[in-house]
Amino acid sequence: MEEIRRQVAAARRRLVLQQFFGILPWALLIAMGVAVIGLVVPKFIVIAADRNTWFASWMGGALAAGLLFAIGWTLAIRRQAMDAAIELDRRFGLKERVSSLLSLESNELETEAGQALLNDAVRRVESLEVREKFGITLSSRALLPVVPAVVAFALLLVPDAQKNVDAALIAKAEAREQIKRSTQALKARLAEKQKRVEESGLKDAEQLFKKLHMGLDEMSKDGDVDRKKALVKINDLAKELEQRRKALGDPEKMQKQFEGLKNIERGPAEKVAAAMKDGNFEKAIEQLKQLQEKMEKGALNEQEQKQLAQQLEQMQQKMQEMVDAQREAKAELERQIQQKIAEGDMEGAGKLQRKLDELQQQDRQMQQLEQMADKLGQASEAMQNGDMQTAQSQLSEFADQLQEMQSEMQQLASLDEMMDEIGDAKNAMNCEQCGGAGCESCQGSGQFGQMGMGADQFGFGNGLGEGQGEGYRPEQETDTGVYESKVRGDPKAGEAVRVGDAIGPNKAGLSQESVKEEILSAIKNDSDPLSDQRLPKDQQEHVREYYKRFED
Numbered sequence: 181m182e183e184i185r186r187q188v189a190a191a192r193r194r195l196v197l198q199q200f201f202g203i204l205p206w207a208l209l210i211a212m213g214v215a216v217i218g219l220v221v222p223k224f225i226v227i228a229a230d231r232n233t234w235f236a237s238w239m240g241g242a243l244a245a246g247l248l249f250a251i252g253w254t255l256a257i258r259r260q261a262m263d264a265a266i267e268l269d270r271r272f273g274l275k276e277r278v279s280s281l282l283s284l285e286s287n288e289l290e291t292e293a294g295q296a297l298l299n300d301a302v303r304r305v306e307s308l309e310v311r312e313k314f315g316i317t318l319s320s321r322a323l324l325p326v327v328p329a330v331v332a333f334a335l336l337l338v339p340d341a342q343k344n345v346d347a348a349l350i351a352k353a354e355a356r357e358q359i360k361r362s363t364q365a366l367k368a369r370l371a372e373k374q375k376r377v378e379e380s381g382l383k384d385a386e387q388l389f390k391k392l393h394m395g396l397d398e399m400s401k402d403g404d405v406d407r408k409k410a411l412v413k414i415n416d417l418a419k420e421l422e423q424r425r426k427a428l429g430d431p432e433k434m435q436k437q438f439e440g441l442k443n444i445e446r447g448p449a450e451k452v453a454a455a456m457k458d459g460n461f462e463k464a465i466e467q468l469k470q471l472q473e474k475m476e477k478g479a480l481n482e483q484e485q486k487q488l489a490q491q492l493e494q495m496q497q498k499m500q501e502m503v504d505a506q507r508e509a510k511a512e513l514e515r516q517i518q519q520k521i522a523e524g525d526m527e528g529a530g531k532l533q534r535k536l537d538e539l540q541q542q543d544r545q546m547q548q549l550e551q552m553a554d555k556l557g558q559a560s561e562a563m564q565n566g567d568m569q570t571a572q573s574q575l576s577e578f579a580d581q582l583q584e585m586q587s588e589m590q591q592l593a594s595l596d597e598m599m600d601e602i603g604d605a606k607n608a609m610n611c612e613q614c615g616g617a618g619c620e621s622c623q624g625s626g627q628f629g630q631m632g633m634g635a636d637q638f639g640f641g642n643g644l645g646e647g648q649g650e651g652y653r654p655e656q657e658t659d660t661g662v663y664e665s666k667v668r669g670d671p672k673a674g675e676a677v678r679v680g681d682a683i684g685p686n687k688a689g690l691s692q693e694s695v696k697e698e699i700l701s702a703i704k705n706d707s708d709p710l711s712d713q714r715l716p717k718d719q720q721e722h723v724r725e726y727y728k729r730f731e732d
Contacts, residue, residue, distance in 0.1 A: 184302060190310045190314075191267060194314035195264055199259065202319075204250040205324045212243075213328050216331050235336065268308075391420070392421075421595050441498055448474065448484050461585060468578070472579070476572060489560045490560075492557075496560060499553035500553045503549055503553065552581050559571045
């Protein structure tokens, strides 16, 4: 009996599968017909969806719906075991042996006639190959879904309905989205740097980071911001950073000036002087602490104390010489500026004024240097008088000032990083390749971005410069269809005629002095373009030396 049931089950499976393949073409035809209707809609009505996504959604949904419907309908009308037995008898010519056997009750099977029927049926069925008579066939109806599929793919060639939107509005929306992406990328990068600053304990830099984040948040929430407004706001943030940078002065130049601390006599402080000469303030502070510990423990003998006093005095003298040299240089420049003005050489006066401005930016560091020199002098004097406690106190204050200078250098490095990040964000706002997300063409070069001319070669970058360019220019518009020319006059020799005297008392030089003041004021105040640019660190020194050669 088990053999009978097995063959009937195999026949039933194939009958149900044949039912499924008979239903599937019709189900797919209906589903894909609905999909074609859905694909026709965007040809007449503007749909706010991606064209490819719309097509894939309808076609994928139609296939899934047709398949699920065919499976469900097949399960609902599937052939039963008796149907399979009847088909088995009919197709193999068993003269209703299998169907009659399955219709018998259990007590009827136990009779002699039932057993005879069972044995005869088993003998005939066990050698049957069900697959031979129950093959899966596909009729021409299986090609029905091809028709709507061809229509659907043909609709891809038909353009969708276009909304009549002003191109300027589209460009504005795209620019706003690009600004949003570049701003978010900038905030993410600044968050990492802010975390490092907080770990370093640089409170001033931490406050600047927070203020910068607030400014970026306001710009992100502004729904009416465009590229020009965004660049203006970012430039305002950059100006605040630049003001803080100018307030710090230039600790790097101070670091270079400490190179004058050479030829210091050997003694307990020689490592401190060597570290300061190399500009390694962190190591100098560490060596200074070790020296203070020795002084506190009384580990210095009389000879070492004498050597230390002489070393501190030497360092004090050399540092004071640096301060005096800077003052003399400023005074000499001021004298030369006045001389140039008196000679009427405004261009030369402007060059000297810029040099003077550079020196004046170091006033804060020179004041610190003078205070540090004073501390060393007092410490040296105290040691010569045998007052070790006062000497330790003065050296401790000297170490604090050195630590403050080290912190300012760290702040300056953080500010430089922030300025570079802001420059990269500005480049990303104008980058057509990445749309504000940041890419190799617009990132990693600070506020200069990708210029038209690279180092020793012509490029094809954004902005102005030599070589062929592409992308956005600076925000300020320039005329393109006209040019200006200057034609010098051709004065002829002639007779000078005196027509009379001017009314009022003569005040020699008054008008000239007022003009000079205006010119000097214009020279001092640098121009403030909308898209100011700043060189990366590795190029700043090279360009600075290049311009100095012109000034000299």
